[in-house]
Amino acid sequence: MGLGWARQQNASRQVGHYDENMLPEMLPIYYTRLFPQNIFCRWLTCGSSPQPLSNRELSFTLADDVYLRYLSFSDQKELQTLLQKKCPHKLDIGAVYNTKPSVGRHDAVVLSRELVFDIDLTDYDEVRTCCQEAKVCAKCWTFMVIACEIIDKTLKEDFGFQSILWVFSGRRGIHCWVSDYEARTLDSPGRGAVADYLCLIMGGDNQNKKVHLGGDNLHTSIRRALSIIDKYFDKLLEEQEFFSTSDRLEKMLKMIPDETLRSQVQKALEGMPDSSSERWKKFISIYENYCREAGNSRKIRYLAEEIKIQYCYPRLDVNVTKGFNHLLKSPFSIHPKTGKVSVVFKPSNAKNMKLDEIPSIYSLLDDSAPDNALHETNMKAAVKNFQEVVFSLEKAEAIRRKQDGNMSLDF
Template structure:
């Protein structure tokens, strides 16, 4: 790895190593950046200005919360194997990629991040030995043993559906796809798998990650992870595949007719819950009307409504022909009206069960969460850390609750590195804080995030960490109580 890294062309060399920790890390250059309120210069920080990254790592990133989350122990300040045997990977400013880093303390991690000043860093699994010592361990004995169960939802997978943006673009309108996906996945994971400690983290550009920290989830092997993602993932096929959902067809006189009020098939309760909720209007049905039909108008163009017609029951050719003729005559008919035409055709048919099944599949195909399955399958997968900066946008990867996700606007609500540096500069000036005097204390976990718009997101992380620690304490109490039983 070291040889390969050395051969990479140096686009922008990382800062030189220092022997005194934080004391001499580009302080003059960083202070110039903070003191000169030059909007253009600060905006350049969005695109990966190294000095701005260094200021963020030294003064703003909430190292304490990140450490407590990964350490996962109820005894503080005891450092567990969950941290000391954890892999960290760094992407440097010159695009070199350094894997198998590990640290004995959060101070060591912060010190190395500030020394390397990476464009970002990723978190991997806990190994059987410290990753930095892997070459001293027999190869067959060095293996991943624990890792949070993770899910990744990327807006790119919705390109064939959304009409407001494409590719790397994202706005509040298409964020609604992420919002409903989080709502459905969060409930499914909690209700069907019994996990409690879910941390949702905005990716900084066009997606969201879910980290599940329950002990049982972290202990899952690759086979169990593949089984879970296979259970969750129901959207199959490429962009050229018309029908992407197959969760069972209509069965005349089947169990679905008697057990599910004539639904025609026995969907898994989690899918039925996502579709219908407790009152017949679950999150997917609501999103289909509000997002797919009203806002995105997904069946406006001929290619789009032809896809819809191809998803209707093939046995109902006469009804489909009439719909095609009507929409060809009125090409600008809104998607909401087109869907009303479809439901009217279904109501007139004698094959109610077949139609109901087909329409449910349409709703699932357009609104059900689309997850990157490869991210979830393996223990050794690396995923971008919470609170790092997305190098292409300058946005912070912030934690969110399900309620916050629903209200979140990536453009308006996510703090950027330039915004945070401005806020920190104003706060330090207002409070008379001299960063030159602070620099000798930077090996501590002190940060200035509480004086910036990063504060509510760190507080979200705080609550998440406290919930994990409370559960660990309770489990320890129960275990101790059992040890006294005779």
């Protein structure tokens, strides 16, 4: 699948270098040869059940940011025609309605929608020190690894969900799609309850301390989250250097509500080398001694845990989870700015993912690109990951329909 003709049109570009202007010529080939249309339709079909697939809303973002909503299709052939005709630079998925979206766009009623979660690294800008805004690096990814592990375990162990799809956003975050029937049919308050259950960081930019666990015994889910954070905390201390400068240290000190303890910590840490790891160890030593000596330490019983959570715990865009109207980028969509594929990954493998090994449209289509073989292999693995989730979902849906049928007969 060479793109020698593309290189001739832009001879100055380096081999394997992404050029957004080439998307109109690359996307038709990508959608025809590489986009997993069949398994994509099967996933949406299960996610639409018991409504027809044609009741599911899609949106396309075309060249020059032309935005088309209320699109739908009834089968793979119609999807293929739609993709080839419109060639979207971005493909987003919405809810399932009681009618075809284009027909009842003003009066249609939402019947179901995957329970979705959107975690974006820009929401970590107040704690990450390696990058800001749209920039992302390997050090940033550790935050996503922690978020993925915590959310995945919580959804499975605390809510019993099983059909969970994890997708790289294409640039600076990850998306989670929960397709279990019980999740798809949750109403807005139910979705809000799940989102609130997962939110421990509260407050705006002007609030210094955003985590308050209280003085009672910690909930099992919080202890589980902390055990995951602890696996990566030393690494984050070294890579992010949370406390290495006076400004960063000041942020941490403002999280200490006890003035006496804060004064002790400030005096000790300001006189130390800049290493965040060493400063954290010293803080823990002072904090533990203070708690043993203080007559009333209930208010700061979980202070160390609260600080860890504020720096490392998942930061969700709760409005995406709570609402029905927000459309979310489709798996295997191309991110227009990076050319990266929104690949499906296994949560257990998040820690092994490398951003430069995530397939990009230009390396997949240009067989002379240095990373063509690696990206092709990783693309196949991503499709296989997708298939495994969809096959499991189809099995669960078949069991549910059979049980529903038996219940109807019993009635």
